[in-house]
Amino acid sequence: RKEVExxxxxxxxxxxxxxxFNCTYSxxxxxxxFWYRQDCRKEPxxxxxxxxxxxxxxxxxxxxxxxxxxxxxxxxDSKLSDSAxxxxxxxxxxxxxxxxGGGTRLMVKP
Amino acid sequence: GAVVSQHPxxxxxxxxxxxxxxxxxxxxxxxxxxxYRQFPKQSLMLMATSNEGSKAxxxxxxxxxxxxxxxxxxxxxxxxxxxxxxxxxxxxICSARRPPGVGPDEKLFFGSGTQLSVL
Numbered sequence: 001r002k003e004v005e006x007x008x009x010x011x012x013x014x015x016x017x018x019x020x021f022n023c024t025y026s027x028x029x030x031x032x033x034f035w036y037r038q039d040c041r042k043e044p045x046x047x048x049x050x051x052x053x054x055x056x057x058x059x060x061x062x063x064x065x066x067x068x069x070x071x072x073x074x075x076x077d078s079k080l081s082d083s084a085x086x087x088x089x090x091x092x093x094x095x096x097x098x099x100x101g102g103g104t105r106l107m108v109k110p
Numbered sequence: 111g112a113v114v115s116q117h118p119x120x121x122x123x124x125x126x127x128x129x130x131x132x133x134x135x136x137x138x139x140x141x142x143x144x145x146y147r148q149f150p151k152q153s154l155m156l157m158a159t160s161n162e163g164s165k166a167x168x169x170x171x172x173x174x175x176x177x178x179x180x181x182x183x184x185x186x187x188x189x190x191x192x193x194x195x196x197x198x199x200x201x202x203i204c205s206a207r208r209p210p211g212v213g214p215d216e217k218l219f220f221g222s223g224t225q226l227s228v229l
Contacts, residue, residue, distance in 0.1 A: 042223065103153050
């Protein structure tokens with residue numbers, strides 16, 4: 001079993017749609033959780049950290065369920081520019097060790 | 111601007127040659143840098159942790175004699191792919207962790223990546 005698992009997609013959605021991604025992790029000692037966005041052959045860029053209480057940044061909402069060991073990302077009102085691969089990242093050892101999920105590809109179409 | 115600079119962006123080389131990739135932290139001193147490899151349509155896989163002034167820590171299955179890492183200063187780590195072969199063709203990315211208290215929340219910064227193609 002992979003340490004961090006994601007549905008690879010692709011998720012094909014029309015502009016304006018709401019889309020949700022889930023991610024599960026196996027290490028119960030994980031301490032930090034992030035969503036990164038990666039465009040093709042580019043470096044990952046931090047989208048948002050994920051906190052136990054859940055957090056929102058504009059159209060993006062992230063939630064963490066420690067009991068079930070999963071993280072979610074909700075994107076509302078999808079834009080064409082949201083098309084990318086979204087990486088679920090789980091950290092431990094004070095963030096010094098990060099494990100990346102395989103990524104979920106999103107394609108937003110007009 | 112970029113906080114971590116990675117060079118070169120693209121490398122095409124013949125089989126058997128060695129390729130050096132540089133990763134520099136521009137705004138902070140990084141005692142630890144990380145090297146990743148990403149094959150097409152796959153996620154980033156950690157290859158090794160580069161520690162300033164000491165030997166790198168390699169992940170299981172990564173050949174340390176093939177992927178030489180040098181972290182001689184607090185702002186520079188290099189990855190050398192020795193005797194490269196076509197199966198080494200991949201996207202290599204470095205990252206550096208900014209120490210706590212130096213800046214805002216985001217602590218891990220990535221280089222822009224190096225696409226290596228071995229003919």
